[in-house]
Amino acid sequence: MLVTSWSDKFKVGIDKIDSDHRNLVDLLNKLQKSYDTCLDRNETEIIFDELEKYASDHFSYEEKLMIENSYPFLSGHVRDHVYFTEMIRKWRNDEEIDCKSKKLSIFLTEWLFEHILHHDFKLGEHLSNS
Numbered sequence: 655m656l657v658t659s660w661s662d663k664f665k666v667g668i669d670k671i672d673s674d675h676r677n678l679v680d681l682l683n684k685l686q687k688s689y690d691t692c693l694d695r696n697e698t699e700i701i702f703d704e705l706e707k708y709a710s711d712h713f714s715y716e717e718k719l720m721i722e723n724s725y726p727f728l729s730g731h732v733r734d735h736v737y738f739t740e741m742i743r744k745w746r747n748d749e750e751i752d753c754k755s756k757k758l759s760i761f762l763t764e765w766l767f768e769h770i771l772h773h774d775f776k777l778g779e780h781l782s783n784s
């Protein structure tokens with residue numbers, strides 16, 4: 655099952671941010687597939703590694719842009735990034751989340767939509783006006 659598919663309605667108008675978001679969608683689908691097909695824990699760990707690396711690189715990029723462009727909503731946006739990072743770690747270490755679990759993908763998908771549509775859109779708007 656695909657968790658979600660990319661749609662242009664999620665574009666914030668900054669090429670790197672948009673392509674990173676597409677990668678996040680791909681990773682979410684990969685992770686979901688690993689739960690659907692019950693890959694062994696090691697294979698799922700590789701996907702988690704990728705997801706954590708992605709999140710860290712992508713968030714650093716956005717945060718650098720925010721600082722450079724005196725973004726007024728930086729603290730709330732960064733708080734949301736930290737929350738995501740902490741949740742990934744929490745889920746990753748949760749032994750009760752096993753294959754066939756839908757909880758993780760539901761959480762990640764909801765976070766992604768909410769974050770892009772509220773925080774990243776606001777950032778895109780600010781950058782296009784600066």
Ligand SMILES: [Fe+2]
Nearest residue numbers: 716769773774
């Ligand atoms: Fe963001």
